[in-house]
Amino acid sequence: MAMMPRKEMLPGSQSKEAEFTVKELLNIPLLKEARLLAGNKGVQKAIKRVNVMEVPDVISWVRPGEFLMTTGYPFRDEPERLQQLVPELAKRGVAAFGIMKKRYSDELPPEVVAEAEKHGLPLLELPSDIVFSDLVRIVMERVLAQETSQLADLQNRIQSMTRLLLEGSGLYSFLDAMEDMLDNPVAVVRENDKPWLSKSLRSAEPTEVWPLLQSLTFRQVGRGSSNGFMLLQNSYRVYASQIPTRRMKQACLVLVERNRDILPIDVLSVDRLSSLAGLELANVEAVREVEGKYLDQFLQDWLSGKIVSEADWKLRADVCGCAIPEGTPMCALLVGWQTPEPSEKLREIARRLRSERLRSVDGLLAAPIGDDLALVLPIGHLSQAGADREEACSQLIGRLLSELRSLLGERELKLFSGRIVERSDGLQGSWAQAKRARQVAEVCRLPGEIVSYDRLGVYSLLYLIPSGEEREQFLNRFSAPLLQADRKGGGRLVETLEMFFRCNGNIKLTSERLYAHYNTIVYRLEKVQSILGVSLDDPEDRLQLHLALKLGQITPGSSG
Template identity: 85%
Template sequence: MAMLPRNETFPGSQSEEAAFTVKDLLAIPLLKKARLLAGAKGIQRDITRVNIMEAPDLNSWVRPGEFLMTTGYPFKDNPELLRQLVPELVKRGVSGLGIKTISYFEKVPPEVVAEAEKQGLPLLELSGDTLFSDVVSIVMERVLAQETSQLSDLQNRIQSMSRLLLDGSGLYAFLDAMEDMLDNPVSVVRENDKPWLSKGLRSAEPTEVWPLLQSLTYRQVGKGSNNGFMLLQNVYRTYVSHIPTKRMKHACLVLVERNRDIQPIDVLSVERLSSLAGLELANVEAVREVEGKYLDQFLQDWLSGKIVSEADWKLRADVCGCSIPEGTPMCAILVGGRSAEPPEKLREIARRLRSERLRSVDGLLAAPIGDDLALVLPFGQIPLAGTDRDEAVAQLIDRLLAELRGLLGDRELKLFAGRVIERSDGLQGSWAQAKRARQVADVCGLPGEIVSYDRLGVYSLLYLIPSGEEREQFLARYSAPLQLADRKGGGRLVETLEMFFRCNGNIKLTSERLYAHYNTIVYRLEKVQSILGVSLDDPEDRLQLHLALKLGQITPGTSG
């Protein structure tokens, strides 16, 4: 586990009286016959309580900092259960485990000793004449004296952090002060949101802390409903305290054991300060709600072309906290493939995408536009022109699609992208191209999970053909007669011809797709040729028919 430089001590962060540790416990005369069997590396762990448990589910009752003593009665018939209990006790922050022998175990099972050594849990073999009540009495005399000092320390910590929040310093200053106080980094992790990190994690090298940052999500640290210790990525030991929230997303305050071992006073501090963090989160939520409304309106006006001057764009971008620097290449993307969502759901998805930490892209903006979900995708350092630029853009959109599918839980998600633009006033055109790509792809059955405007080819030209005499004459020659025949006789000629082209002229595959007999498809195609006076064996005739079908489905555009 990488270590960060030790920070300066925060006022009131250290108790004047030394803590009572497992090593101190071994030194008391009452336990002179006790033997340390395993876990010597954890011998400096603080003891805050002594717990005596003889129930088989003792794991549910222990608390961080406790030294647990047992005769082993619940495990006398199955020592394997005792071995399985050891890692769970470590996760819950138990200081050590003492097992009284002779009563039910002549000696501690070797597999239990090996597991304790592996987990670093101090394991003591207590002699048969050890009285648990005497151990409790001696330890608690020492612990209570220390707790008096710790309570004063804890009160000073809470007062200092309360003053910090009252000064209006904000959540990041709150977390930075907690890191100075606890000498370990902290984080606020919230459901469907980016984590707030203290300075030790914000300033660390990304390669050093990336596994930790990946696991600092509510899906990882918010699984359980109770506060307690847990391991992240099997490396980082953390203490997680749920933040009390009302009418807000669930959140946790996480202390990461990175610079030094987490002490019991640190655990108490995190539990008490989680309430203060909840108050600051409520303030952040109120500010974000107001900013989100302005940002939604800003993006809607930007994409629809209502922001006409560069000066207006800069002003509104600054007010809304738009994170895209001026002059950054970008494109508009329409998110398709989702079922129709109500406006409130679209707004929630947009806010989630703006706040979620994405690995593929930084600074992604999202907003609902009517019934559609629009994205503004910025590009960092990409080639200026040529095939390298096109490849870099395509790769980034591919990564974005994969991440969005996992984030939104929709495997049918598709993206329709406009062209990359260099100036902010060009985004309206890129958004219009993204919508055109979606319409043409739907009408013409274009394959692929990502459809960019530049991929439309001839279909884009068909879309631009305006209504006029030539267009109507072309449709009257190759499309209208088939539609008229279908209305009169119900022969499904247009549907059959469309599927015939989609199947690349394969009659057998066409019959399978339409669930019709092979001879039925042959009859329909012969009828098409008879009505129109064409031959499907003639490439020119097939081209005319294919274009007529597509042109008839596309809404006429404008020549401008």
């Protein structure tokens, strides 16, 4: 799986957060006589507070980012406890550990120094004449000055994003501005919806973006209700912040660590701006709900043939945000369910399919039509012609079916498709063909999870036979006598004959499928032959009987 490369920043182009580090601590005039005994690789750690330790049991009181100081008094009689304390301090995230020089011990044990070096904990030897309160005051002044600067920067960020939101530029402009501000891509990820991406992710090559998009789902980044860092499957680290939503699907604002490391002030910015993203998301939801109602009605009118002119189609397509360009070849699909779905659920599924980012097809439209769910499948990217094009379209529908089953959690879904049309005004015919394919497949029990109108074969001809004298004569000759015998208690003759044909003339298999004795099936088939005056060993008679049964199941169609 391809992974989107992490960009390298040019020297000096990375925005460095203002921090008071251990290295800067050593430059304080009050510590000009101090020595760094160990932990040189940790001198860039940020100091956020100061703590003075004069009791041995201090480990439960320390906090990450602290500069911990001691006179050494708690360890004057048990220096080995100091060696045990160092790994615990490093584990707790202490920024640096300072011990006063020759106050209660002449020299620090070398084991303590080695332990500090091993864990990268800066170990400072403080001058013996230093006053802790003076050092605490100086350090905290520096820390507070840095925090004040960060708070001012955070306030400026929030104000600039608020102004942008009030201008009504939209969610994508909001995310693009966040990317410029944080120097990393951002996204809004919502439950059962495709993500909104900032500009660098939208403009990237699909082969680069797709692995990241596979992980940018609410199932991956929206786990739990708390904010925090997480590592995606493609090795990208992200910070996710829950977006406050009311009467909407759950969502979160995600910062992707692609260009540079995520800084603490970036985390604060994402947490604060998630509320603004929630306001814009509510606006998007309101617009989408209105557009969705218009789009549902547009698709219903389009598929039912109520849009009669091309100009009318263009106008309504623009108003509804129809994503299919004019002149794109397309076909209509009907979704077949194992059990019928209520109309409200069909509307929700249609809205979800229109908002999902599907791998198999781009620009899929969906709408409920009565008790059915209709799909409009654009296939303009298929360059083949003739039979090759039909086969490519069939493969595309197969991929779409697999994705729909996974997305909707319905393993028994089927798709019924009409013919490909080149013009928008031909879609009505394609939808009618899809419905015919479903009806014929159900009454004739056609196998397969995808039924195309063009592949119905003889069944499509039977469907088109209109009501008339010839049709009735044919049914009266081969079908009506068996139905009449069954009504009089003739012994399930029609059912037995249908199963006999379905089992390819295998009597033993027919008896097993009907849970009847072998001799019972033989008796019923002999009675069929006697009533109709035919022989099931004659291929011509078997063909006539089979066609009569299928024709009797199909509602008479129209030659038009």
